[in-house]
Amino acid sequence: xxxxxxxxxxxxxxxxxxxxxxxxxxxxxxxxxxxxxxxxxxxxxxxxxxxxxxxxxxxxxxxxxxxxxxxxxxxxxxxxxxxxxxxxxxxxxxxxxxxxxxxxxxxxxxxxxxxxxxxxxxxxxxxxxxxxxxxxxxxxxxxxxxxxxxxxxxxxxxxxxxxxxxxxxxxxxxxxxxxxxxxxxxxxxxxxxxxxxxxxxxxxxxxxxxxxxxxxxxxxxxxxxxxxxxxxxxxxxxxxxxxxxxxxxxxxxxxxxxxxxxxxxxxxxxxxxxxxxxxxxxxxxxxxxxxxxxxxxxxxxxxxxxxxxxxxxxxxxxxxxxxxxxxxxxxxxxxxxxxxxxxxxxxxxxxxxxxxxxxxxxxxxxxxxxxxxxxxxxxxxxxxxxxxxxxxx
Ligand code: SAH
Ligand code: SF4
Numbered sequence: 001x002x003x004x005x006x007x008x009x010x011x012x013x014x015x016x017x018x019x020x021x022x023x024x025x026x027x028x029x030x031x032x033x034x035x036x037x038x039x040x041x042x043x044x045x046x047x048x049x050x051x052x053x054x055x056x057x058x059x060x061x062x063x064x065x066x067x068x069x070x071x072x073x074x075x076x077x078x079x080x081x082x083x084x085x086x087x088x089x090x091x092x093x094x095x096x097x098x099x100x101x102x103x104x105x106x107x108x109x110x111x112x113x114x115x116x117x118x119x120x121x122x123x124x125x126x127x128x129x130x131x132x133x134x135x136x137x138x139x140x141x142x143x144x145x146x147x148x149x150x151x152x153x154x155x156x157x158x159x160x161x162x163x164x165x166x167x168x169x170x171x172x173x174x175x176x177x178x179x180x181x182x183x184x185x186x187x188x189x190x191x192x193x194x195x196x197x198x199x200x201x202x203x204x205x206x207x208x209x210x211x212x213x214x215x216x217x218x219x220x221x222x223x224x225x226x227x228x229x230x231x232x233x234x235x236x237x238x239x240x241x242x243x244x245x246x247x248x249x250x251x252x253x254x255x256x257x258x259x260x261x262x263x264x265x266x267x268x269x270x271x272x273x274x275x276x277x278x279x280x281x282x283x284x285x286x287x288x289x290x291x292x293x294x295x296x297x298x299x300x301x302x303x304x305x306x307x308x309x310x311x312x313x314x315x316x317x318x319x320x321x322x323x324x325x326x327x328x329x330x331x332x333x334x335x336x337x338x339x340x341x342x343x344x345x346x347x348x349x350x351x352x353x354x355x356x357x358x359x360x361x362x363x364x365x366x367x368x369x370x371x372x373x374x375x376x377x378x379x380x381x382x383x384x385x386x387x388x389x390x391x392x393x
Contacts, residue, residue, distance in 0.1 A: 024087045026058065026163070027156030029206050030213075040083045042076075052215050058086055059216040062163065062172030088160035089114070094168065101362030106164060108133070108157045112150055114194060116161045118169070118186070119361050125169075126188040129161040131204050132195025137229055139249070139262050141294055143328040144194045152200040158207035162189060162217055189219060191226045192247070198231035198238065205242050212244070221245075227292065232268035235276040239283035246280055247290035247321070248273070252300050253308035261300070274312060281317055288317035295324050295336035295344065306347035319354040326360060 023036055033054065034047045042050055053071055057063040066072075066081040089106035092113065096102050102118040117128040133150035135142075166172055169185045189211060191197045197204045208224055210216040224244040228235070238246060252258035258265040265273075277289055291313060295301050309320070322345055325335040336344075341357055348355040 022083055022085045024156050025054065025084050026086055026088060027154060027159050027203075027207060027210070029155075029209065030055070036084070041079065054080075055210075055213070055215045059159075059163075059210060059213075060173075060218065062166060064088075087156065088163045088167075089157055091164055091168065097362040097364050099361055102165075102168070103362060104164065104168065106161065108153065108160075110151070114153065114157070114161070116165055116193065117362060118165055120185070124187040125185045126190055127162060127165050127186045128190050128192050129158065130193030130195050131158060131191055131197040131200045135195050136199060137196055137262075137264055139229060139251075141251075141261060141296060141325060141331065141333050143331070147194075149195075152203060153195070155203040155206040155210075158203060159210045159217070162186065162211060184219075187219070188223045188225070190224075190247075196229055196231065197226050198228045198234040201234055201237065208242050208244060222286065225290065227290075229262050229264050230268055230273045231264065232272050232276045235280060236283055239280050239286075243284045243286070245286055245290070246277075246284070247292050248277060249294075250291045250309075251294050253305050253312060257300060261294075261296075270312065274316070278316055288319055291318055291320045293320055293322050295322055295341050297325075297334040297336045297340070299333060301336040301340050301344055303343065303347060306344045310348060310351040310353070313353075319356070320348050322348075322355060322357045324357065324360055326363065 025033060025036070028036060030051050033051050037047050037050055037054075038044055050072075054069065057069045063069060064086045066077045066084070066086075069077055069080075072080075089108045092105045092107050094102060094104050100120045104116045104118075105113055106116060107113055112133045114130045114133060116130065119126045119128065130153065132152050134147040135144045136149045137145060139145045165186060171185045191204065191208075204226070208226075211219055211224060212221050221242075221244045225247050226238060226242065226244050227247040227249060228238075229249045235246070238244070249262055250258075251261050252265075253270075255265060255269045258270060268276075280289060281287065291309075293300075293309070313320075322341055324338075324341060325331075325333055327333075327335060345355040345357055
């Protein structure tokens, strides 16, 4: 890629549209919900309690119908039903991989589609959710990066992804029963689907606050990981305003290579990124940062790369997650050989860092990291490909 190539494509980010019909209560912060209830006639001195009650129904019991909110007066329930709705994305399809990984395709406002991936593991389950439809960035190894950004997801659409996965997994208590205490099916949430979460900061923050809230989805902030390609100015804000675990898509140990793999590096280079990361654990009171490193054959996988990586991150409490490259049709890279990945991991491990190699999951259903791309876009592309093949393009 030439040095003066644009880092991000031109994108029109459509702001949250004013609601045409009744207001959706999903995704509203406590303050926003309180204000909405007061505006709809709830007495101010009751509003705080009503917020807590409604949140519990929506996020802890999975209720979508005001009529079922039995600790509220019948007349109040009817008023709520007139003015508000409880809406989550609509599941269009679900595929289950041979290894148990589930991929959902959901439709959000405007008819766009987003993918969500659920990865069950021994004693835990991770839900990988998206923050944008497409991505403005153009990381050269990422399938999402080949898709134009369509728009930011709203807070409702982000927290709604967790809710529809809970619907499918049956992870809501039976009506009238206390929440389950056994191991949660969705024990972890990672913002590693489509999009750059720090380019949709406010909506991601509002959604994650609901996920972390004791009266919301109620997952500890240590079980939420936000992955960024390196939007340096928003990193300290992430620590202060969200406080979740941070993962960074590092992928290269020289600016020359990182400029090509993760083009946002041309704006904020490795040195600036590392400066911001050094501050993160203190600011967010979290133990360590995850460095994600995609293993690309003969590109970034030499012993020398491993040694440089260890030197660069010296002093930062870190774990290095090695991701065998997930291939997608037309990808310009190949996955490093297994022995190479192990040799790389070994150097990092001997330097004192945990260096887990991420087991590729759900590859048979294109559900692996970096493979997510909306179905509408794929269909469009394949049509174009077909036309080209037929000599029509
Ligand atoms: N935009 C954010 C989060 C989404 S990507 C980010 O870039 O961090 C989640 C992770 O998958 C990132 O580390 C990303 O670099 C990685 N990734 C993207 N494409 C990949 C691929 N084809 N194979 C393996 N990992 C990939
Ligand atoms: Fe966007 Fe992340 Fe893919 Fe880069 S790796 S194009 S930032 S989704």
